[in-house]
Structures are given as C-alpha cells and as structure tokens.
Amino acid sequence: MATQLQLDEKRRKAITQCSRCGFCRAVCPIFDLTKRPITNARGKMILMKEVMEGKLPVTEGVAQALLRCTTCMNCTVNCPSGVDPQEIIKAARKDVVGLGYDNLFKKMGEVVEKYGNIYGEEERYDWGHKKGSAPYILFVGCVGTYREEESVEETIRLLDLLKIDFAMIDEVCCSGVMEDVGYKIKEELARHNVRELQKTSAKTLIATCPYCYRVFKEHPSYRNLGLEVKHITQFLKDLDFGVKTNKKVTYHDPCDLGRHSGIYDEPREIIRKIAPNFVEPKRTRENAMCCGSGGGLRGSFPEDSIEIARNRLGQIIEETRAEVLLTECPSCLHNFRNAKLRRQKIEIYNITEFIAKLLQDQGKKEAA
Amino acid sequence: MNIEGYEFPDGLYYDKNHFWARVEGDLVVMGMNDYAQKMAGSIVYVGLPPEGKKLIQGKSFTKIESGKWLGKVFSVISGELVAVNEELEKRAKLINEDCYGKGWMFKIKPDNMNELKNLMTDPAVIQEWLKTEIAEHGEK
Amino acid sequence: MSSMQKLIEIVGEENFTDKIEELVPYSYDASMNVHRPDAAVWPDSTEQIAEIVKFASDHKIPVVPRGAGTSLSGGVIPIKGGIIIDLSRMNRILEMSIENRYARVQAGVVCDDLNRELAKRGFTFPPDPASSTVSTIGGNVATNAGGIKGAKYGTTRDYVLGLQVVLPTGEIMRTGSCTMKCVSGYDLTKLFVGAEGTLGVITEVTLKINPLPRHAMTAVATYARLEDAGKAIFQTMTSGVLPSVMEILDKVTLRSIKENTDIDLPDAEAMILAETDGYTWEEVEAQMEVVLGILKQNNPTEIKTAKDEKDRLNLWKARKSAYATLARASTSFVLDDVTVPISRIPELLVGIQEISKRYGIVVATFGHAGDGNLHPQILYDEYDREQTDRMEKVEEEIFRLAISLKGTLSGEHGIGLSKANYMTLEHDAVEMALMKQIKRTLDPNNIMNPGKRALD
Numbered sequence: 022m023a024t025q026l027q028l029d030e031k032r033r034k035a036i037t038q039c040s041r042c043g044f045c046r047a048v049c050p051i052f053d054l055t056k057r058p059i060t061n062a063r064g065k066m067i068l069m070k071e072v073m074e075g076k077l078p079v080t081e082g083v084a085q086a087l088l089r090c091t092t093c094m095n096c097t098v099n100c101p102s103g104v105d106p107q108e109i110i111k112a113a114r115k116d117v118v119g120l121g122y123d124n125l126f127k128k129m130g131e132v133v134e135k136y137g138n139i140y141g142e143e144e145r146y147d148w149g150h151k152k153g154s155a156p157y158i159l160f161v162g163c164v165g166t167y168r169e170e171e172s173v174e175e176t177i178r179l180l181d182l183l184k185i186d187f188a189m190i191d192e193v194c195c196s197g198v199m200e201d202v203g204y205k206i207k208e209e210l211a212r213h214n215v216r217e218l219q220k221t222s223a224k225t226l227i228a229t230c231p232y233c234y235r236v237f238k239e240h241p242s243y244r245n246l247g248l249e250v251k252h253i254t255q256f257l258k259d260l261d262f263g264v265k266t267n268k269k270v271t272y273h274d275p276c277d278l279g280r281h282s283g284i285y286d287e288p289r290e291i292i293r294k295i296a297p298n299f300v301e302p303k304r305t306r307e308n309a310m311c312c313g314s315g316g317g318l319r320g321s322f323p324e325d326s327i328e329i330a331r332n333r334l335g336q337i338i339e340e341t342r343a344e345v346l347l348t349e350c351p352s353c354l355h356n357f358r359n360a361k362l363r364r365q366k367i368e369i370y371n372i373t374e375f376i377a378k379l380l381q382d383q384g385k386k387e388a389a
Numbered sequence: 390m391n392i393e394g395y396e397f398p399d400g401l402y403y404d405k406n407h408f409w410a411r412v413e414g415d416l417v418v419m420g421m422n423d424y425a426q427k428m429a430g431s432i433v434y435v436g437l438p439p440e441g442k443k444l445i446q447g448k449s450f451t452k453i454e455s456g457k458w459l460g461k462v463f464s465v466i467s468g469e470l471v472a473v474n475e476e477l478e479k480r481a482k483l484i485n486e487d488c489y490g491k492g493w494m495f496k497i498k499p500d501n502m503n504e505l506k507n508l509m510t511d512p513a514v515i516q517e518w519l520k521t522e523i524a525e526h527g528e529k
Numbered sequence: 530m531s532s533m534q535k536l537i538e539i540v541g542e543e544n545f546t547d548k549i550e551e552l553v554p555y556s557y558d559a560s561m562n563v564h565r566p567d568a569a570v571w572p573d574s575t576e577q578i579a580e581i582v583k584f585a586s587d588h589k590i591p592v593v594p595r596g597a598g599t600s601l602s603g604g605v606i607p608i609k610g611g612i613i614i615d616l617s618r619m620n621r622i623l624e625m626s627i628e629n630r631y632a633r634v635q636a637g638v639v640c641d642d643l644n645r646e647l648a649k650r651g652f653t654f655p656p657d658p659a660s661s662t663v664s665t666i667g668g669n670v671a672t673n674a675g676g677i678k679g680a681k682y683g684t685t686r687d688y689v690l691g692l693q694v695v696l697p698t699g700e701i702m703r704t705g706s707c708t709m710k711c712v713s714g715y716d717l718t719k720l721f722v723g724a725e726g727t728l729g730v731i732t733e734v735t736l737k738i739n740p741l742p743r744h745a746m747t748a749v750a751t752y753a754r755l756e757d758a759g760k761a762i763f764q765t766m767t768s769g770v771l772p773s774v775m776e777i778l779d780k781v782t783l784r785s786i787k788e789n790t791d792i793d794l795p796d797a798e799a800m801i802l803a804e805t806d807g808y809t810w811e812e813v814e815a816q817m818e819v820v821l822g823i824l825k826q827n828n829p830t831e832i833k834t835a836k837d838e839k840d841r842l843n844l845w846k847a848r849k850s851a852y853a854t855l856a857r858a859s860t861s862f863v864l865d866d867v868t869v870p871i872s873r874i875p876e877l878l879v880g881i882q883e884i885s886k887r888y889g890i891v892v893a894t895f896g897h898a899g900d901g902n903l904h905p906q907i908l909y910d911e912y913d914r915e916q917t918d919r920m921e922k923v924e925e926e927i928f929r930l931a932i933s934l935k936g937t938l939s940g941e942h943g944i945g946l947s948k949a950n951y952m953t954l955e956h957d958a959v960e961m962a963l964m965k966q967i968k969r970t971l972d973p974n975n976i977m978n979p980g981k982r983a984l985d
Contacts, residue, residue, distance in 0.1 A: 040856030041559045043599045047662040056571060056617035060578070067554045082550040101853035103789055106490040125740035140459070168459060198514045359434040359454065362478055
C-alpha cells in the first residue's frame with residue numbers, strides 16, 4: 022500500500038510555507054475545545070510536512086486526524102504566512118482515501134446514493150408546495166428537511182406571505198459534501214437535480230442552506246445549471262417585511278455563508294429592518310467562531326461538534342446578552358439547538374423563520 | 390435477564406418503541422432499552438422538554454440523536470412530565486453507558502398506573518418481540 | 530507498572546498520548562529544530578505535574594514543559610525524547626487584585642486573554658510579544674519575553690513578583706510574594722525567569738500589573754539610509770522622553786508586508802514606528818513633539834502620524850505578523866534576536882546588511898530598536914544543503930558582530946538549541962561553570978528540558 026501523499030506542487034509549497042508561528046491556535050474551534058495540537062491547523066501542516074518528507078507514513082491515525090477539522094477557514098483568514106490549511110486538509114482527505122484509508126463517510130456516500138439524502142431516510146418530506154414552473158425555485162437541502170423541518174416550514178410560509186411566486190422540486194442531496202470528506206460528488210444525484218431544476222424553466226434557484234448554495238454555485242457538476250444561484254438572504258435583502266421586534270437580536274455568521282462565500286452584509290441588512298436593537302458578537306464576520314458542524318465533524322466527531330456549538334453559544338450570550346440569536350444555516354441552527362442548555366433563555370432561529378413568526382404574531386394581534 | 394444477548398432487567402416494563410418503565414413511588418421513570426442504545430450508537434443529544442408537559446402513552450414527545458441518526462422518544466405512559474435527567478444535557482452518552490441506571494431519561498406522574506398493563510414484562514413475550522425487531526433492523 | 534500506565538493513572542487516559550500522529554506536532558516549535566518526544570500529557574493541576582515529574586526523576590525520563598510552543602529557538606524541542614508536559618489546560622486566571630496591583634494566573638493562561646480581562650478593569654500586563662494571541666504566561670516567563678512595548682515598559686522579568694514551580698525532584702515550591710517589593714531570601718523567582726524550563730516547571734505566576742494608559746499616538750517615519758534611521762532611534766531614547774514603542778522595519782520586511790497584506794506601507798530603506806502614551810492627550814502630544822523633532826533631524830523621506838485608532842491597530846498588527854508574513858518569501862527561515870547597547874544600533878543594522886550581501890543570503894531586519902534588540906530574519910531553503918551552510922555562517926557572523934558591539938546573543942527568544950553552540954562567545958569560563966553548577970544542583974538527574982543552552 023502506497024503511503025505517500027499525492028498533493029500537487031502548489032499545496033506542497035503551501036505546507037512548507039507554514040512558519041509554525043502557531044497564531045491559528047487562537048481561532049481554531051477544535052483546538053479551543055481540546056487543547057491538542059493535532060486538532061489545529063499548525064499541527065496538521067506539520068503532520069503533512071513530515072508525510073511529504075517521507076518521515077512519517079500515512080496511517081489510520083493520520084487519516085483520522087485529518088477528519089478532525091470543521092474547515093471553517095478561521096485559520097486561513099488569520100494566517101500571516103498566507104496558508105489556506107482547510108483547503109489542503111480537504112485535498113489530503115481525498116489523497117488518504119485514495120491510498121486505501123476509507124473513512125465513515127464512505128458509508129454515508131452509499132446511503133446518499135441509495136436514498137438521495139445523507140441520513141438514509143426513506144421518505145422525503147413533501148412540503149405540499151407547488152411543483153412545476155415558476156420564476157423561482159426554493160431548494161432546502163437535507164439538513165433542513167430532516168433535522169429542522171419546522172424552520173423550513175416557516176421559511177416556506179414566509180415566502181408565501183411575501184407572495185413570492187416559487188416552486189419546489191423533488192430534491193435529492195446536492196451531495197457536494199462528499200468532496201469535503203475525501204470522496205466525490207454523486208454525479209447521478211447532481212444530474213437529477215439539474216434535470217428537475219431545468220424542467221421548471223425557472224430563472225433563479227434560491228438555496229436556504231449555505232453549503233448547497235456553494236455547491237450549486239461553484240461545483241463543476243452544476244456548471245450547466247442555467248439558473249442564477251442565490252442564497253435566501255441575498256434574495257430577500259431588498260424586500261420589506263412590515264414587521265419589527267424590540268427584542269435584542271444578534272447574528273452568527275455561518276462559515277459557509279461568511280468566510281467561504283463572502284456573504285456578510287445581506288443577512289445584516291435584513292435583520293436591521295426587523296430588529297433595530299441589533300448587536301454584533303465580538304468575534305463576528307470574518308472572525309466569527311465556527312459552530313462546529315462543518316467539514317463533516319458533526320458526523321465524524323459529533324460530541325466535539327456539539328461542545329463547540331455550546332462554547333460558541335456561550336460566547337455569544339456573554340458578549341451580547343441578546344434575547345434572540347439569528348443565523349441562516351440549517352446546520353448551525355441544528356447544532357446550536359442541540360447545544361443550548363435549558364437554563365439558557367436565548368431564542369434561536371433562522372432569520373426567515375423568525376420573520377415568519379413575527380408576522381404570525383402580528384396577524385394574531387390584529388385578529389384579536 | 391439477558392435476552393438474545395441484550396440486558397433486560399427484571400422488574401421493569403418494556404414497550405414496543407424500545408423504552409422501559411419503572412415504578413418509583415407514585416411516579417414512573419423511563420429510559421431506553423439496551424438493544425436500542427446499542428443500535429443507536431453514541432448518543433449525543435436528547436431533547437429535554439419543560440416540566441409540566443402533557444404526555445400520551447405511545448406518542449412521541451421529543452427527539453434523540455446520535456451522530457447521523459435521529460429518533461423519536463415515545464412516552465411509556467400517559468401523564469405529566471415532572472422531571473428530566475439533567476445530566477443528559479451535557480452527557481447524553483450516559484444512555485449508552487448505563488441505560489437502566491444513570492442514563493434514565495424522564496419521570497412522569499401517570500394519569501393512570503394501570504396503563505402499564507399495556508407494556509411487556511413476560512420474558513418469553515419480550516424475546517419473541519425482540520427476535521422480530523432484530524430480524525427487521527439487524528444487530529450491532 | 531509501565532511509564533504509560535503510570536502517566537495514565539496520574540492524568541487519565543484522555544489526557545495522555547503516545548500516538549505518533551499526536552507526537553509529531555510536539556516535535557516542532559517555530560524554529561528549525563526537530564525531535565520526537567515519547568509521550569505527551571495534558572495535566573490540569575500542579576499536583577498532577579508534581580507526580581509526573583517525581584516519577585520522571587525516579588526513572589530518569591526527560592520532561593519538557595510546553596505552553597503554546599511558539600519558541601523561536603528550540604526551547605521546547607524534546608531533544609532527548611521523553612514526556613511533553615503541555616500546560617494548555619491550566620488556563621485559569623486565579624486572582625485579579627486591582628487594589629494590590631497584581632494578577633495571579635495558572636501558567637497556561639494566554640497572554641492576550643489575561644490582558645483582555647485586565648483591560649475591562651483598566652489595567653494591563655505590558656510585555657506583548659508578537660505571539661501574544663497564543664503564547665502562554667508560563668512560556669513568556671520562561672523566556673523573559675519582550676515585545677514591542679519593551680522600550681518603555683521593559684520585559685516580563687520586570688513584572689514577575691512570584692511563582693509556583695515544580696522542581697525537578699517533584700517538590701512544589703512557591704517563590705517571591707504578591708507584594709510590590711520583596712528582598713526576603715535569595716531571589717529565586719528571578720532564577721526561573723528566562724531559565725527556559727530547564728530548572729523546573731512553572732505552574733503559577735503572580736504578575737505586577739500597570740494601569741492601562743488612556744491615550745496613545747503613533748508616528749511613522751521612513752528613511753533612505755539605514756544608518757539615519759538607526760541614529761534617529763538612539764537619539765530619541767536619550768532625548769528625555771521615553772516612547773512606549775520604538776520599532777524599526779527594513780526594506781525587505783516592508784516589501785513583504787506590503788505585498789502580502791492590505792496595509793499600504795511605503796518603499797524605503799527603513800521605517801520607524803514610534804508611539805507615545807500617557808494619561809492625558811497633552812502629555813502624549815508633547816512627548817510626540819519631541820520624538821517627531823528627532824525623527825525629523827535625521828533626514829527622513831516622510832513622516833506622518835496614524836490617522837485613527839483603526840489605523841494604529843493595523844500598523845501594530847502588521848508589525849506583529851512581520852516575521853510570519855516574511856515566511857512567504859522563502860521556503861525556510863531562522864529568526865534571531867541579537868541585542869546591543871542602544872547607541873550601537875546603527876552599526877548593527879549596517880553590519881547585518883553587509884554580512885547578508887557578502888554571503889548572498891537575504892536577511893530581513895526589523896525589531897525593537899528602542900531597546901537595542903533587532904530581529905534579523907535569515908531567509909533560505911532548508912532542502913538546499915549549500916544554502917543551509919551559508920545561512921549558518923551568516924548567523925554565526927551576526928552573533929560575533931553583536932558580541933563585538935558589547936551585545937548579547939539573545940534579547941528575548943532564549944538560547945534553546947539554536948544558539949547553544951555560541952554560548953561561550955558571550956559567557957566566560959567562570960560564568961559557564963557556575964551556571965552549570967546551578968543546573969546540576971537543582972536537577973541532578975538532568976531530566977528537566979535537557980540538552981539546552983549548553984548548560985548541562
């Protein structure tokens with residue numbers, strides 16, 4: 022069995038470019054939790070340097086160590102030496118699988134292929150919304166559908182209240198996540214999605230999940246989509262909602278929306294319209310701490326993943342004393358809701374879910 | 390008692406949703422059985438609803454999660470939720486470690502203790518049922 | 530009982546490792562030195578550390594205390610193998626006594642984390658090494674860390690009032706006091722400061738804290754001649770005013786920062802960053818007047834003051850990331866911290882430039898010129914044997930130059946492994962003998978971070 026990484030020249034150079042300054046320790050969510058150097062970017066760059074130099078063979082232990090990363094990019098934006106560790110880690114994960122070290126996501130890949138979703142659920146919930154032709158298509162993805170259905174229902178209800186003419190399709194998993202954990206996107210599933218989307222002759226795809234958004238926008242398998250791809254916050258930012266709250270509201274930047282996609286302002290524009298009492302956490306925008314669910318960590322190290330969310334939630338509560346925490350990502354939402362302690366009174370919602378609820382409360386008040 | 394290799398202690402009531410019940414004074418304590426906790430894998434989250442919630446025997450009232458699996462928690466008896474095992478908040482894994490002891494989940498004040506008659510206690514009955522469950526869902 | 534079993538018994542299974550992939554990061558720090566340890570542990574109390582060290586001493590197993598591992602001289606490399614004692618979990622601030630002007634912390638507290646808490650109360654621990662976002666107080670004490678505030682506020686040593694240390698025998702000892710002054714017995718506290726973890730494991734530190742200056746003003750001046758910049762610096766330091774920061778950045782450094790960050794720095798032979806601070810604006814401005822006057826009289830090409838707070842903080846961020854940013858310019862580097870009397874700075878600057886030219890090896894120089902401490906960063910390719918040879922020669926000549934100017938090999942990074950071979954350039958036989966004797970007395974089995982500084 023070969024034991025050498027096959028990383029390309031550019032990545033090899035980046036690995037030696039790591040100056041081992043260790044500044045990434047201050048911003049890594051897993052290091053923050055474990056205090057173990059192998060969990061942070063520097064530790065992994067050193068590990069890969071040794072493998073590259075032939076000092077260390079790839080082993081199961083090395084493969085496992087590479088999985089312990091949420092690919093949040095906080096290290097990347099804070100690295101003075103210009104290294105993008107998470108990008109290299111994802112490439113190394115593929116390399117290592119190629120060398121014969123499969124990980125637990127192999128099974129997930131089989132499940133995705135068979136059932137069309139990452140959880141192996143046999144039925145895909147039908148939202149009862151119109152299918153077929155419309156100028157907009159709403160794509161909600163696996164995490165929303167199977168782990169935060171209520172939030173998705175509220176998002177759909179919001180779009181209806183705003184009289185947006187949209188349809189939904191028979192979705193299957195965008196399957197882009199396979200590329201982050203050592204495998205490849207499921208071409209069959211991508212083709213299914215593209216076919217279904219093109220059938221609708223819609224102009225714009227609205228994604229609620231920032232990860233699906235990235236996959237549709239960036240992955241070559243969706244190159245021929247022919248639809249404009251927007252995250253729901255980009256779509257809604259210019260609309261008026263006709264409702265406000267006086268509650269103190271804060272916002273958590275999902276890594277896939279913020280650092281990975283550069284979408285920081287749109288969610289804030291929406292929030293400012295409905296919550297004038299808006300406060301930012303100290304670590305926010307490019308410096309927001311990760312919720313712990315990305316990079317496959319919720320699947321590979323679920324206890325760590327929820328602990329990280331608990332830490333981030335605690336941080337947000339301490340830094341803002343907000344009554345409401347908003348985000349717009351089903352994975353962040355789910356991790357925070359799992360992590361929240363009973364004694365913590367903060368309410369947690371996706372932005373769209375929260376607006377839908379405000380409108381519902383307003384409707385009730387008016388009826389009374 | 391040991392049934393098909395799984396622990397099913399004497400003196401408890403077992404439902405077909407894989408939860409157990411134990412009488413403690415005028416309350417009923419419930420948790421997950423050994424087969425289910427093994428099948429679930431490392432449990433990372435249990436929803437802990439507020440005390441006072443009204444429960445109905447056989448109806449789900451909260452969720453339980455492990456890694457990639459999400460399951461429903463069904464009440465063993467109708468009544469009012471009076472206590473939750475707060476240890477599970479930060480250590481849901483207790484359910485895997487000691488599902489009949491430290492991993493207990495909820496305490497219920499039942500509307501009618503007699504409802505426990507609907508649950509299984511006879512080892513022969515439990516074994517028959519468990520065999521069909523294993524045939525359908527497999528083993529870990 | 531095997532070593533592994535004993536360690537697991539002390540710290541618990543989750544806090545012990547001998548897995549190769551976890552030991553690899555512990556084989557490195559921020560220098561070019563590498564060596565594998567045999568195991569690593571993450572204790573969370575002084576008592577656990579005492580047990581570990583006692584066990585190690587009984588069985589003659591080396592131990593290496595480690596904080597963030599940002600050492601630039603190999604201070605935390607386990608050159609003789611053994612056990613890494615990682616203090617990162619011992620990161621609680623135990624006491625902040627504003628009315629008594631001290632803070633007591635576990636050694637694993639991160640420098641900036643302490644300062645964040647102190648700032649809420651209007652206080653500060655002034656030394657701020659470039660690594661302050663991640664380096665630990667224990668590590669700062671072990672290397673007598675300096676930082677950009679050194680010109681006015683000194684180094685870590687000036688603030689350590691007392692320690693709790695685990696001696697190489699496994700005994701726990703308290704030194705010093707929590708009072709501002711203390712001359713009771715030998716100053717054992719200062720013995721451990723800067724000892725680079727070779728005399729014991731520092732587990733707790735009592736630090737003197739200062740009121741946080743309310744105002745600060747930053748100026749930037751560029752020069753066409755390195756010597757002029759050097760002169761401007763030592764003249765400022767003797768002007769009657771003490772700037773809080775007096776840094777220099779040379780051409781290579783400036784270009785690297787400009788090309789790799791979005792901070793717009795000018796092209797120049799040298800740039801000076803100066804700061805004055807104080808309680809009132811009037812005082813700050815008056816001091817800056819004096820500083821600007823001196824900067825002006827040394828032929829600057831440009832002088833300006835930072836526009837606002839954001840501007841100021843950006844300049845400091847650029848300065849603190851300088852060495853890591855320079856890492857983009859070459860495959861490898863060695864960063865030194867030679868220090869000379871302040872008036873010899875111009876000679877040191879020019880001398881380094883000359884050595885660099887002579888060997889054809891790029892050396893970027895920046896640093897705390899205000900206290901005579903420069904950071905020549907020698908850029909080379911570690912995979913090229915010939916370049917590595919030249920780098921070593923350049924380094925040796927820089928050390929010899931500094932010594933000839935009545936300077937020292939290390940102002941703040943420590944000797945570690947990187948400079949051990951040069952100790953006798955600076956220390957005579959009498960001094961070397963006494964230092965070795967002290968080491969032998971405290972650590973007869975030579976288990977405490979052995980193989981460092983040529984003192985064991």
